[in-house]
Amino acid sequence: MKVLQIEKYGELKDALSFTETKKPTVSTTDILIETKAASLNPIDYKLVSGGLKDMVPLDLPITIGFDVSGIILEKGEGVTGFEIGDEVYTRVPQNQMGTIAEYVAVDSMVVSKKPENISFEAAASLPLIGLTSFQALERVGLKAGDKILIHAGSGGVGSFAIQYAKAKGAYVYTTTSTKNVEWVKALGADRVIDYKKEDYKTVVSELDIVFDTLGGDYTLDAFKIIKEGGKVSSIASIPDEETAAMMGMEGYKLPENFSTLIKEKSANYKLTWMQPNGKQLDSISDMVKEDKIKAVIDTVYSFEDAIKAYLYLAEGRAKGKVIVSMS
Ligand SMILES: NC(=O)c1ccc[n+]([C@@H]2O[C@H](COP(=O)([O-])OP(=O)(O)OC[C@H]3O[C@@H](n4cnc5c(N)ncnc54)[C@H](OP(=O)(O)O)[C@@H]3O)[C@@H](O)[C@H]2O)c1
Structure with missing residues (x-):
């Protein structure tokens, strides 16, 4: 073949x-x-x-x-x-x-x-973007009424995650560039932040969850815009200690800058490394059949x-x- x-x-x-x-x-x-x-x-x-x-x-x-x-x-x-x-x-x-x-x-x-x-x-x-969104958002307990920022709403993961979070009843902020603003809005995002024109950090605050699909400074800055006790769910940064243990990284400790940021906000930080799962894909199939996800x-x-x-x-x-x- x-x-x-x-x-x-x-x-x-x-x-x-x-x-x-x-x-x-x-x-x-x-x-x-x-x-x-x-x-x-x-x-x-x-x-x-x-x-x-x-x-x-x-x-x-x-x-x-x-x-x-x-x-x-x-x-x-x-x-x-x-x-x-x-x-x-x-x-x-x-x-x-x-x-x-x-x-x-x-x-x-x-x-x-x-x-x-x-x-x-x-x-x-x-499958991959759907399972990633499902696992990363369920892991931090996404629920109706949550205010969430989803970075890179026009990407593979972002375009799925917007629809998933809306279907769960969340209020969705997302970032994208000027050329993508209108169609990302059409996916259901409540507030699309054009990163070419606005600094997202001045638009959002007191968030329940940041879904970090970009890594680097975006992960660190997420702690500035969540509320006390808020959650940062990343798919593009370094492992949290629980995930590191699951991945067999013995003795792994989060770097000090991360630990400090987490402590200052009493935050929940998680890095998800998606896993294939037929049952979870079945529930994504149901959302597709109900037209909740396109x-x-x-x-x-x-x-x-x-x-x-x-x-x-x-x-x-x-x-x-x-x-x-x-x-
Ligand atoms: N941990 C895991 O299990 C897991 C699973 C899936 C994906 N990932 C990782 O997650 C990341 C995203 O994956 P993906 O499939 O969504 O990638 P992708 O589809 O290639 O993302 C492309 C999109 O990113 C947007 N983008 C780029 N820079 C941006 C910025 N600074 N602000 C806002 N939007 C920006 C672009 O929009 P503009 O052109 O408008 O900038 C473009 O639409 C990748 O690094 C991937 O490896 C990890």
């Missing part, structure tokens, strides 16, 4: 290439998906650069990609709840990565049935143009998701 592989660490244009590999076989708990569409995520190009080598060591060459939608072609003897021919979607686990491929074998525990009201391209756009797609590329698609995503200006379609 044809796949797009990471051959070596380095720049996207040098490190990726198409090749032929064996069609995967299924273990007892796996299903084999004929890929209809896949979506791209920043973790993919971060892996290519070698920037995550310590956390996620790769046995190169390896097929790239984590999000996929398609049709079940085969299933292992132990698989229940799915039949050959079902239309499904998933974020595959690390040890089964490789969705920019004609076929994908994946443990059925992380798979959900594709909502019938959306296309394969739309379905492929949702897929936000920037561009659909052909399989042959998947490297171009990665080069575009890595520019960091995508408006929603970048998709590769197999058809």
Whole structure:
């Protein structure tokens, strides 16, 4: 089968290439998906650069990609709840990565049935960003009436998180640049802050939650704009101590500047590293069926143009998701 592989660490244009590999076989708990569409995520190009080598060591060459939608072609003897021919979607686990491929074998525990009201391209756009938003926001107890700032509302994660937080009844602030203001508003954000014209720190204060998708100073500044006892939920910064322990980072301590900021605000700081989860994806499917969440797609590329698609995503200006379609 044809796949797009990471051959070596380095720049996207040098490190990726198409090749032929064996069609995967299924273990007892796996299903084999004929890929209809896949979506791209920043973790993919971060892996290519070698920037995550310590956390996620790769046995190169390896097929790239984590999000996929398609049709079940085969299933292992132990698989229940799915039949050959079902239309499904998933974020595959690390040890089964490789969705920019004609076929994908994946443990059925992380798979959900594709909502019938959306296309394969739309379905492929949702698992990683949806599960990330779900896990990062539920972990800090997002609830109706909360005032939340979601950074980068026009990005893959941000465009999902706005809709998720609105569906939960929160009041949503978000940041984006001038060209994206109107369509981000249309996703349901209550107050869109154009970061080219306004300093978000002068617009928001006393927030219940900051959803930090940007890292760096954005994480540190989040503590200035939350209320006493507020929460900073990051997906782009350093681990909190609980997460570090879960990740096996023995003896890890938060740096002093973080501990001080947390103490000053009696804040709850969490870094979420998303995990695939079929049950949680089922609940995202329900929200999609109820029209509470819509897929936000920037561009659909052909399989042959998947490297171009990665080069575009890595520019960091995508408006929603970048998709590769197999058809
Ligand atoms: N920990 C985890 O499990 C996890 C999971 C998913 C993602 N992530 C990380 O989260 C980050 C976001 O992921 P993503 O998929 O949403 O990325 P993305 O889709 O590539 O984000 C692109 C968007 O970011 C916006 N943006 C860039 N700089 C901005 C700024 N200073 N202020 C406001 N918006 C800004 C851009 O809008 P403009 O053009 O308007 O600036 C663009 O629409 C990545 O670093 C990714 O690796 C982590």
